[in-house]
Amino acid sequence: MPARRRAEPRARRVLLGVTGGIAAYKTLELVRRFRGAGWEVQVVMTDHARKLVGSQTFASLSGRPVAHELFPRRRPNADKESIAHIELARWADLVLVAPATANIIGKLASGIADDLLSTVLLAVPGALRARGRVIIAPAMNTRMWQHPSVRANLDRLKEQGCAVVGPDPGELACGESGPGRLAAADDIFAACRAALVEDRPLPDLAGVRALVTAGRTEEPLDPVRVITNRSSGRMGIAIARQLRLCGADTRLVCGALSEPLPAGIPVTTATAAEAMKDAVLAALPATDLLVMCAAVADYRPARAGRAKSHAARLSLELERTPDILKAVSRSEHRAVVVGFSHDPSVAAARRKLKEKRLDLVVANPYETAGSGAIRPVLVSRSGPSRRLAEMPKEDFARVLAAECGRLLAERRK
Numbered sequence: 001m002p003a004r005r006r007a008e009p010r011a012r013r014v015l016l017g018v019t020g021g022i023a024a025y026k027t028l029e030l031v032r033r034f035r036g037a038g039w040e041v042q043v044v045m046t047d048h049a050r051k052l053v054g055s056q057t058f059a060s061l062s063g064r065p066v067a068h069e070l071f072p073r074r075r076p077n078a079d080k081e082s083i084a085h086i087e088l089a090r091w092a093d094l095v096l097v098a099p100a101t102a103n104i105i106g107k108l109a110s111g112i113a114d115d116l117l118s119t120v121l122l123a124v125p126g127a128l129r130a131r132g133r134v135i136i137a138p139a140m141n142t143r144m145w146q147h148p149s150v151r152a153n154l155d156r157l158k159e160q161g162c163a164v165v166g167p168d169p170g171e172l173a174c175g176e177s178g179p180g181r182l183a184a185a186d187d188i189f190a191a192c193r194a195a196l197v198e199d200r201p202l203p204d205l206a207g208v209r210a211l212v213t214a215g216r217t218e219e220p221l222d223p224v225r226v227i228t229n230r231s232s233g234r235m236g237i238a239i240a241r242q243l244r245l246c247g248a249d250t251r252l253v254c255g256a257l258s259e260p261l262p263a264g265i266p267v268t269t270a271t272a273a274e275a276m277k278d279a280v281l282a283a284l285p286a287t288d289l290l291v292m293c294a295a296v297a298d299y300r301p302a303r304a305g306r307a308k309s310h311a312a313r314l315s316l317e318l319e320r321t322p323d324i325l326k327a328v329s330r331s332e333h334r335a336v337v338v339g340f341s342h343d344p345s346v347a348a349a350r351r352k353l354k355e356k357r358l359d360l361v362v363a364n365p366y367e368t369a370g371s372g373a374i375r376p377v378l379v380s381r382s383g384p385s386r387r388l389a390e391m392p393k394e395d396f397a398r399v400l401a402a403e404c405g406r407l408l409a410e411r412r413k
């Protein structure tokens with residue numbers, strides 16, 4: 001009997017939007033990289049981009065005619081150039097806009113569709129955003145980049161799940177120096193590859209009530225000073241954002257933060273450990289998934305001063321703050337509980353898992369607190385521990401969402 005031939009997996013498809021920034025020529029290098037990785041590339045250029053770089057070079061490098069007209073003169077499907085905007089949006093496995101002008105960022109954030117690229121971007125399925133597969137690489141003059149309208153538009157796109165790469169600081173084409181340069185081709189390519197190749201299916205968490213704690217607690221020493229730690233809140237916020245993108249009804253309990261709060265997620269502020277414990281326990285009966293990511297200060301002053309002390313020497317007596325995970329483990333609830341630990345030892349994580357009746361511990365070295373990356377080890381009751389490579393916290397939020405989906409499904413069995 002002849003051996004059955006296995007069907008070749010089809011090539012990944014990248015829709016590359018090029019807009020009218022001076023860095024448009026740099027995107028040619030990305031087309032070369034994408035093709036080198038074996039991916040198909042369909043370039044869509046705006047009219048202003050075509051004034052800065054010839055579309056013929058993009059067509060030659062991508063091996064496909066560049067699309068730019070919303071109403072092409074030729075009949076639809078007469079050739080690849082005339083694929084309708086909806087078909088283009090459906091065709092893509094990943095959408096990258098590089099360089100992204102202030103203009104296209106504003107249009108996408110406001111839902112304006114007045115040319116082919118902006119129309120395609122609005123027609124992109126929401127599932128692509130939820131999987132981190134709509135990537136924006138802004139590039140513009142520093143003052144444009146710092147304009148509150150541009151920042152607000154970009155925040156809005158992030159809320160919707162778009163990933164943003166760059167811009168980098170440095171010398172700009174206008175002769176000024178500052179943030180605004182298109183991110184390096186290596187970084188943009190790595191972000192695309194991470195989203196496309198290292199992608200894992202995300203769970204549908206519709207109907208799941210998720211509660212995430214984020215940030216650091218501050219334990220008062222007196223009315224002005226506090227004892228705290230270096231946690232920024234970035235990990236917890238990324239997790240809350242990702243769970244919401246997966247459809248979970250998500251709430252945050254936040255201590256102090258160095259990151260802006262995401263729009264659209266209800267937040268309870270609980271600055272000290274005691275208040276955080278109360279907020280978590282109050283929400284627990286209506287929670288299906290609890291992710292305890294906040295860095296609770298382990299100690300607090302036994303007595304907080306009523307006034308700011310000016311003594312030459314000050315001795316402090318510290319006491320332990322309440323153990324929120326322990327309090328959760330002693331409460332009646334049905335939630336899947338994920339704890340974070342700043343001790344990278346698997347044995348310590350296993351102890352914590354058992355003692356505090358957790359479903360999963362994310363162990364990561366304390367050096368990652370306040371940084372943009374995490375070096376996690378996942379320790380769960382079911383199965384061996386998994387040590388993952390260092391990755392941006394936003395990428396880990398996707399890994400964790402998948403893991404939570406698995407744990408919730410196991411719980412339902």
Ligand SMILES: Cc1cc2nc3c(=O)[nH]c(=O)nc-3n(C[C@H](O)[C@H](O)[C@H](O)COP(=O)(O)O)c2cc1C
Pocket residue numbers: 018019020021022023046047048049100101102103104139140141144
């Ligand atoms: C030479 C030149 C360079 C430009 N570079 C940029 C840029 O780097 N970033 C940006 O946001 N706008 C830049 N602009 C302005 C945009 O081209 C302009 O806002 C245009 O409306 C963008 O249209 P588009 O987003 O449809 O391509 C530049 C304009 C010119 C004339």
